[in-house]
Amino acid sequence: MLTALPGIPLFQLYGESHTRLDTDLLHCESICARSRLHHWEIKPHRHAELLQLLYVQRGEAQVEIEGTRSVIRQPAIQVVPPLTVHGFRFNEQIQGHVLTFGATRVAELEQRLGSPLSVLAAPRCYPLGQAHRRLHTLIDALQQEYQGNAPARAAMLQALVTTLMVWISRQQHDQPPRNRSERDRQLLRLYQRQVEAHYREHLPVDTFAARLGITSAQLNQLCRELTGQSALQVIHQRLLLEARRNLVYTRMSIGQLSDNLGFSDPTYFARFFKRLSGQTPNGFRRSAPCA
Structure with missing residues (x-):
């Protein structure tokens, strides 16, 4: 829930x-x-x-x-x-x-x-x-x-x-037309829902692919063609989004935030955050307009 x-x-x-x-x-x-x-x-x-x-x-x-x-x-x-x-x-x-x-x-x-x-x-x-x-x-x-x-x-x-x-x-003029089948789009939506429900668990892409009844290679190809990201990047971007939300809207410590997002230790989380965002968690929190 x-x-x-x-x-x-x-x-x-x-x-x-x-x-x-x-x-x-x-x-x-x-x-x-x-x-x-x-x-x-x-x-x-x-x-x-x-x-x-x-x-x-x-x-x-x-x-x-x-x-x-x-x-x-x-x-x-x-x-x-x-x-x-x-x-x-x-x-x-x-x-x-x-x-x-x-x-x-x-x-x-x-x-x-x-x-x-x-x-x-x-x-x-x-x-x-x-x-x-x-x-x-x-x-x-x-x-x-x-x-x-x-x-x-x-x-x-x-x-x-x-x-x-x-x-x-009809206002989406700036997005290129897609020719993917409806099945592929449905698979992507199912994957995104699975990520939404389980991103804190850091499950491997293979696990998500198996739940969808496809291979990890197929899932990666699907994600790259429809989102421009790999399947793993979709998971990482969801984690990054939640990390940013917590840094801006809560007073959780970096250790608490790391635990909340399922990371094994705060140092690993800090490296993950900086690699994806270019800033340390504390640096992002200080620069956030709503902090």
């Missing part, structure tokens, strides 16, 4: 550790509805199996994603994948919505569209540009339908959400 790291709350919706999404596996609310209660600041936190889309219609949103800060001052949609540490600060003129999707809803969308929604796998901000009026109408209709109880509500929500996801997916 997932548990919150010290200093990084693990919420369903912000401030609600036990609240569940409704039967739609979808939640929609205005930015003001929740942020006003917290003095316009949503402090860094993460969600276990929830994808969020922050839609900024107008106003200013200061966004913090994994310790990196940016500002949204134009209509845009910010993608926040599950388990991504994120926080927001809004000015009082903010208008927009937060859409939250359960993992089952995302899986249903992928099945309906016939391909994985890779656009939702990484945090990124998508300016709406000339499409802002059209997207505002779409999201406003989604909000009204979500709050209502009209006949065929589920079908209408499904149509509106699908349209929104198609628009977001």
